[in-house]
Amino acid sequence: MNVPVPRDIPLPLPAPEELLEVLLIVSFIVHIVFVHMMLGGSLFSLFCQIKGLKQIEYERLAYKIAQTVTVNKSLAVVMGVAPLLIINTLYAPQFYASSALIGGAWMAVIPLVAVAFLLAYAHKFWWDRFVNIPELHIGIAALESALFLFIPLIYMTNVNLMLFPEYWPEVKGFFSAMLLPNVLQRYLHFVSAAILFSALFFVWWSGRPAFQAEVKLSQPLLQSVRRFFYAFAFGATIFQILSGLVVFVSLPAQGMSWGVTLLLFAGGGFGVPALYWMWGNLVNPDNSLDRHFSRIIVLFACTILAMAVARHQYREHALKDHKLAIAQKTANYMAAAADARQEAESAALAQQNEPVDPGEQAFQRNCAACHHINLPTVGPDMGEIRRIYAGDAKGLIRWTQNPGKKRENSMQMPGFPHLSETELQAIADYMLR
Ligand code: HEC
Known part of the structure; x- marks a missing residue:
């Protein structure tokens, strides 16, 4: 039954x-x-x-x-x-x-x-x-x-x-x-x-x-x-x-x-x-x-x-x-919930021990709000950006320092004057990796 x-x-x-x-x-x-x-x-x-x-x-x-x-x-x-x-x-x-x-x-x-x-x-x-x-x-x-x-x-x-x-x-x-x-x-x-x-x-x-x-x-x-x-x-x-x-x-x-x-x-x-x-x-x-x-x-x-x-x-x-x-x-x-908690805790611990990628961190803080991994949101997704700037980190940095207006249905991307050259390089490396 x-x-x-x-x-x-x-x-x-x-x-x-x-x-x-x-x-x-x-x-x-x-x-x-x-x-x-x-x-x-x-x-x-x-x-x-x-x-x-x-x-x-x-x-x-x-x-x-x-x-x-x-x-x-x-x-x-x-x-x-x-x-x-x-x-x-x-x-x-x-x-x-x-x-x-x-x-x-x-x-x-x-x-x-x-x-x-x-x-x-x-x-x-x-x-x-x-x-x-x-x-x-x-x-x-x-x-x-x-x-x-x-x-x-x-x-x-x-x-x-x-x-x-x-x-x-x-x-x-x-x-x-x-x-x-x-x-x-x-x-x-x-x-x-x-x-x-x-x-x-x-x-x-x-x-x-x-x-x-x-x-x-x-x-x-x-x-x-x-x-x-x-x-x-x-x-x-x-x-x-x-x-x-x-x-x-x-x-x-x-x-x-x-x-x-x-x-x-x-x-x-x-x-x-x-x-x-x-x-x-x-x-x-x-x-x-x-x-x-x-x-x-x-x-x-x-x-x-x-x-x-x-x-x-x-x-x-x-x-x-x-x-x-x-x-x-x-x-x-x-029991399953306790296991899952345990697993999550050890995963978090493992992550803490991993060296952090400064490029990823800076990207999360500055860019992730508008650029998703694979969904066009406010701005184009990472896949599209990678296609445009593959092997051209300098181009990506140049755009970010001085964003233009390209896509008809998009807003204008804001500038990031507070980001230093090194930070921009790290972000570009992370995005194009
Ligand atoms: C407030 C939203 C917003 C944020 C935050 C943002 N972008 Fe953008 N981004 C856009 C928009 C909108 C476009 C498309 C602009 C256009 O086509 O005119 C864009 C386009 C781009 C492009 C593609 C340019 C091209 O040639 O097509 C790159 C590369 C890019 N952004 C990098 C970055 C980086 C790096 C950051 C973080 C430092 C960042 N964006 C943060 C909104 C944003």
Whole structure:
């Protein structure tokens, strides 16, 4: 297989590799949890706003949710800096390659994020201005959600492509990288995680006494809203487990190991008791949605941790050989560079010991700017001059002391009154040699 092996920049890491890996996993978890709540929040806000066309209470709910979106979005962005920098540090050659291969889309992240954020702010801050044009308001929310859905797809395409250097030669831009065989199922798995975690977040959030005071829902409506979120969390968990299995079977084998498999199944396994308790609460008519809530959260926290570690192990495993090949190539390059430096140094040393030709030196200083060895530049080249003055050093000296005007398309050559007879003789000897 034709696997491109780029050369690395031979610089030491700024911290021990293991520490960077731990920081990568931890900072990524924090980042992705806020991304989930941002994306899920914008989808729920849109959903509730549409429902609010018929039932006004949902419109108030949509507004409350929109207020969380901008906060979670800011946290997602700020918390995303660290993992992005660490990925760039630990996997520079691979991440650089995949980013370049989907370059247009990767660069588009910046304007897309900016537009999505502005839409999120417009959606939230101008809520009252849109009361009479709900279609426009919903359109803004829909566009915002669409962008929040699309941007992670670019990220996922990139971090997936960096894992498989064997695809690099055949990938032609973002869409072909996006259609690599395992990206879309990974993406669906991510979107359902966003729905799951944001739904759980809203179950907790709408259970606080302050929420009731702010949104002013009747008690039965509040209960049905919370059940609505709870049911979403439940359904998303089932989808999560099923799509997780699809992701598992479609992951290319080269990153797989027993450790990764174990972690993935443990992570999925934590979801099973969580599902069991959630189901119990949903079928129980006493509306006790908060029962076992902290246990469920702890289970899902374990799931996220297991998945994040598995994801990292998979990446390390998938890139193991490629990292070795890069290290080898970089070492070869460093050795060759050291050799070349050595060679250049000894050549310079040899030259220093050679007697210098005063004619050549004076020529370099005074004439070389306009007379090239074999290219006519400002003046004729050395070959032409040699043809004219072969065996006639005196003629050449005479010309230089008193240059005439010969060639129609040339400027007049300047005179050199500061050069002595001996220097001119040396230059002429050198030029006609
Ligand atoms: C600033 C540019 C410039 C520099 C510096 C310069 N020359 Fe020239 N040289 C010319 C040009 C232009 C011509 C062609 C002039 C013409 O044909 O009218 C020329 C022509 C010549 C010729 C050809 C004359 C012929 O009979 O056709 C010789 C020989 C020559 N230069 C020698 C020298 C020497 C020796 C030096 C250094 C001491 C020197 N030049 C430095 C611009 C330069």
